[in-house]
Amino acid sequence: MSYSKETSLILDSTRGNEHLSSNQPLYYSSTYHQQTLGGNAEYDYARSGNPNRQLLEEKLADLEGGQYGFAFSSGIAAITAVFLTLEPGDHVVLPDDVYGGTFRLTEQILKKFKIEFTTVDQTDLQQVKAAVQDNTKLIYVETPSNPLFKVTDIDGVSQIARKNNALLAVDNTFMTPLGQSPLKLGADIVIHSATKFLGGHSDLIAGAVIVNDPQLKNDIYLIQNGTGSGLSVYDSWTLAKHLKTLPIRFKQSVYNAEQIYRYLIENEAIETVYYPITSDTHLRQAKNGGAVLGFRLKDESKAQAFVDHLNIPLVSVSLGGVETILSHPATMSHAAIPEDVRAERGITNGLFRLSAGLEDVKELITDIDWALKEATYESKKSIEEPHFSS
Ligand SMILES: *Cc1c(COP(=O)(O)O)cnc(C)c1O
Numbered sequence: 001m002s003y004s005k006e007t008s009l010i011l012d013s014t015r016g017n018e019h020l021s022s023n024q025p026l027y028y029s030s031t032y033h034q035q036t037l038g039g040n041a042e043y044d045y046a047r048s049g050n051p052n053r054q055l056l057e058e059k060l061a062d063l064e065g066g067q068y069g070f071a072f073s074s075g076i077a078a079i080t081a082v083f084l085t086l087e088p089g090d091h092v093v094l095p096d097d098v099y100g101g102t103f104r105l106t107e108q109i110l111k112k113f114k115i116e117f118t119t120v121d122q123t124d125l126q127q128v129k130a131a132v133q134d135n136t137k138l139i140y141v142e143t144p145s146n147p148l149f150k151v152t153d154i155d156g157v158s159q160i161a162r163k164n165n166a167l168l169a170v171d172n173t174f175m176t177p178l179g180q181s182p183l184k185l186g187a188d189i190v191i192h193s194a195t196k197f198l199g200g201h202s203d204l205i206a207g208a209v210i211v212n213d214p215q216l217k218n219d220i221y222l223i224q225n226g227t228g229s230g231l232s233v234y235d236s237w238t239l240a241k242h243l244k245t246l247p248i249r250f251k252q253s254v255y256n257a258e259q260i261y262r263y264l265i266e267n268e269a270i271e272t273v274y275y276p277i278t279s280d281t282h283l284r285q286a287k288n289g290g291a292v293l294g295f296r297l298k299d300e301s302k303a304q305a306f307v308d309h310l311n312i313p314l315v316s317v318s319l320g321g322v323e324t325i326l327s328h329p330a331t332m333s334h335a336a337i338p339e340d341v342r343a344e345r346g347i348t349n350g351l352f353r354l355s356a357g358l359e360d361v362k363e364l365i366t367d368i369d370w371a372l373k374e375a376t377y378e379s380k381k382s383i384e385e386p387h388f389s390s
Pocket of ligand 1 (some may be wrong): 074076099146171174194195205206
């Protein structure tokens with residue numbers, strides 16, 4: 001019997017769990033007894049495999065509708081594993097606004113091993129096509145992108161990849177497996193920073209890779225085991241439990257993001273709101289706009305004043321938590337980019353990114369509204385502090 005994602009994420013008692021406990025026990029062992037010398041024990045050493053990581057990896061594969069899942073010690077470790085399937089002389093096409101940590105990995109580490117990279121604006125398929133070379137082995141996509149929510153046509157890029165015998169990898173962190181299914185759209189590899197929505201509680205760092213091809217499965221496993229980058233037993237156990245609430249968390253966060261979007265587009269203190277439901281391409285390949293949006297203040301000098309008057313959101317890097325997280329790309333995720341380049345790319349002081357959490361959305365909007373008014377109106381005295389009734 002095959003179950004829906006919601007049901008199957010919750011069922012620990014019937015898979016990999018001899019005691020039928022509601023949650024799989026924590027197997028906090030580095031090594032396993034081998035009674036038969038040279039026998040075929042299911043587990044021998046925890047880096048190579050253990051029940052907690054295995055259960056998690058099965059759940060991750062199910063979630064993405066893929067055959068094989070792998071859990072890594074971070075999203076960046078997952079991305080590294082994908083790039084390590086390449087060889088010196090291989091070429092990769094990257095988006096020009098790729099996640100900062102991925103850019104650092106390619107620029108400062110992988111280039112030393114003679115892997116070549118070209119970055120293009122992947123919203124334009126012609127640019128992707130033009131960037132492909134004879135030695136292109138991988139096209140790497142992130143959609144919607146960060147922090148301006150540019151959308152790339154996954155199916156369109158997958159056709160370019162296929163024609164050129166290259167693989168397509170999609171970083172699906174922002175949409176989660178519930179909002180977008182890249183494997184069904186032609187991707188060969190799906191990557192997640194499980195630190196974000198999959199974990200959802202801002203309490204662990206983890207990554208995931210999901211593939212269908214058995215050869216790719218062997219390649220990724222060799223790297224996971226051979227470089228020791230698999231997720232720890234404890235974090236695997238924690239993440240497998242957090243996944244049980246992913247469907248309901250994501251649903252509520254998307255709802256909250258939609259309400260905040262509707263509020264922000266009507267607000268005169270806001271210059272632009274970035275949320276991918278305005279993109280036809282996005283709506284063709286995703287179920288909703290996701291739970292993260294961007295917005296730009298009309299008066300960019302009021303960024304600090306806006307933050308000063310907020311009470312609910314955590315002002316921080318990261319996203320995908322039960323708490324609403326407000327990020328400021330110019331001073332956080334994109335601070336390493338020179339200011340003029342940042343300005344060219346629209347990452348200015350007035351730009352914020354908001355990851356909607358699970359708080360009461362009316363209270364969130366009241367809080368944001370109060371902070372925008374306080375920050376941007378000249379006469380403050382006429383505004384009353386908000387009152388939250390429960
Ligand atoms: C956070 C993030 C990563 C990196 O993941 P870590 O778990 O922090 O290593 C990669 N891609 C995207 C889109 C992210 O948001």
